[in-house]
Amino acid sequence: MELQFAERISRLEPYSLASRWQQAQRNNLSGHEVLNLSIGNPEEGPNLNVLNSLSESVNISNRHGYQSYQGTSLLIESWRHWLDNHLNLQLKSQQMMITQGAREAIHLVSMALLNPGDIVLGPDPGYPLYKTIAELYGAEYLTYNLQEDTHWQPDIAQLKNLDTKRVKLMWLNSPHMPTGKILKKSILTEIKRWAKENEVFLVNDNPYAVVRNSRPASIFSDVSAERNLIEIFSLSKSHQMAGWRMGAIAAQEQVIQTLLSVKTFTGAGAFLPFQEAAAEALNRDLLQKASFSEAMEKKAHDMKYAFSLLGCEKIESDSGMFLWVQCPQDFSSGDHFAKYLMNVMGIFVAPGHLFGKNGDKYVRVSLGVKEGKIREVLRRVMFSRQKVEM
Secondary structure, three states, rough: OOOOOHHHHOOOOOOOHHHHHHHHHHHOOOOOEEOOOOOOOOOOOOOOOHHHHHHHHHHHHHHHHOOOOOHHHHHHHHHHHHHHHOOOHHHHHHHHEOOHHHHHHHHHHHHHHHHOEEEEEEEEOOOOOOHHHHHHHOEEEEEEEEOOHOOOOOOOHHHHHOOOOOOEEEEEOOOOOOOOOOOOHHHHHHHHHHHHHHHOEEEOOOOOOOOOOOOOOOOOOOOOOOEEEEEEEEEOOHHHHHHOOEEEEOHHHHHHHHHHHHHHHHHHOOOOOOOOOOHHHHHHHHOHHHHHHHHHHHHHHHHHHHHHHHHOOEEOOOOOOOEEEEEOOOOOHHHHHHHHHHHOEEEEEEEEHHHOOOOOOOOEEEOOHHHHHHHHHHHHHHHOOOOOOO
């Protein structure tokens, strides 16, 4: 018997970064242990007080049952206060829901909004998951350009020239991954106006809001009035809790209720001790103190220095957890440069073309690693000056 799977499965493209990582480990020619600088997976982990909160909660007998689909009032109130404090975003409790990470949020939004044949707009370069999930739900995915000569900002003229009859959803990602650029306020205002006029849902994926960003902001001006706006948040980067799967969605009440109706059939409330510990992290704001920001900036400084020694002249790093590094002139592409780093030094980075054609000359380098790993990167760079023919 030949197994027949859904047609959409045959359209799924392999998750390129994961397959490349597996291949790099199998075919390591460098003689070094491979240093993985490809993903934004914070290696430090949350503060001890957060872990103690989790430990205490886990050992209470009534903490192991099913939870509310919306999330506990404790976590919602903690997150609301945090957003007000950092992003000047005022929300009512019914304008927010907790998700199991940003990925679940992206799925919920897509399930709730998209019909087959709808068009989804997303950035190039950008998070590959936007395209994959849009196509899973039968939508067509089109990109809008982010390019160096426009400082990686969206081109309003490109949007205005689009036929918007089938455009249902546009993804923003500010601060942006992989470039680290923050959407200019004037451009955001234009995009919001365009989206409202054309009845397009505008969604900002905002997990890097406070990561190396002194002026964090929301896309909302008035949540109740801006009915076509949605914003997604996460504790994965800002509070170094990637494996905990703690995300949140902010939107007008009707949108939240619709998303909750979808989640009722597709998901469940997060484990209660996780929610209580996440509230502890938000309430204490342990990782937003000066020491955390300084540590992240030092990592960025040291990593920039290492790549400058390799001849990289353009390194974007305004905010977020990555460097966006243009390959040296000796290399034909970011992919070529990434293979050189892997084969000569055992340093694994993400080639920029994985995020779109506009990233072809770049590589993405994670800052989510421990200081010792960055020191090892610098050591290998300084003692590995030879070039290899690819």
